[in-house]
Amino acid sequence: MSSRRATQDPRHRPPVVPLEAGAGPENPPCPACGEPLFGWIDSRPGLAGPVSRCESCGLGVVGDAGSAGEALAALDRPGEANGVRIANRASFSAWIGGAGWAGLEPRSRYLFTVESVRRLVANRDQVVAGTRWSPGAGIATMWQTVLNGFTFGRNTALGTLGRAAAVPAERPWQRRLDTLISVIVAIPALIAAVPLELTAAATKRGSTISLRFELL
Ligand SMILES: [Zn+2]
Numbered sequence: 273m274s275s276r277r278a279t280q281d282p283r284h285r286p287p288v289v290p291l292e293a294g295a296g297p298e299n300p301p302c303p304a305c306g307e308p309l310f311g312w313i314d315s316r317p318g319l320a321g322p323v324s325r326c327e328s329c330g331l332g333v334v335g336d337a338g339s340a341g342e343a344l345a346a347l348d349r350p351g352e353a354n355g356v357r358i359a360n361r362a363s364f365s366a367w368i369g370g371a372g373w374a375g376l377e378p379r380s381r382y383l384f385t386v387e388s389v390r391r392l393v394a395n396r397d398q399v400v401a402g403t404r405w406s407p408g409a410g411i412a413t414m415w416q417t418v419l420n421g422f423t424f425g426r427n428t429a430l431g432t433l434g435r436a437a438a439v440p441a442e443r444p445w446q447r448r449l450d451t452l453i454s455v456i457v458a459i460p461a462l463i464a465a466v467p468l469e470l471t472a473a474a475t476k477r478g479s480t481i482s483l484r485f486e487l488l
Pocket of ligand 1: 302303304305306307326327328329330331388
């Protein structure tokens, strides 16, 4: 009798902390892995809301968490069923840039990582068969992240070059100054960005990653 009680009485079971213990209205579940999301960046001009992040798979979410289906829809690019290129939220540039990270574009809703993509595509029986750092786009993202540290707006240079969506500064004089600063700081920022991004890529924390999918 006593041994039966020991195995079935809840009071005798070892304590179990559910993984969702941190979940609640303030911390909705991550659309990729279900773990709670935590605040990362406050809402600011150009963003649809505050940015939260998952500390398990690394996914970043702007505004409402949404569902796995919404995150998959945001991941997919027309005509690219077998792979995708992401600005990597688990990158070194995202870490040093924070709110000034160039990957945080105004139209972004989800900020992906390799692990979050792995979790999401598993929902449709796909696996990530390979990942590859994209040197050009990676260095450009790191370069713009460094430049964002000097300007009022964000992504001024890549926006001018048509490579990213910019968030212009509020006042005209700030926008004029941003253009001037971007020109003056462009070369020094590039000299800083190249070794930073090369180091990041060597430690698997590159800014831009191409992923290749295969069906299970
Ligand atoms: Zn997650």
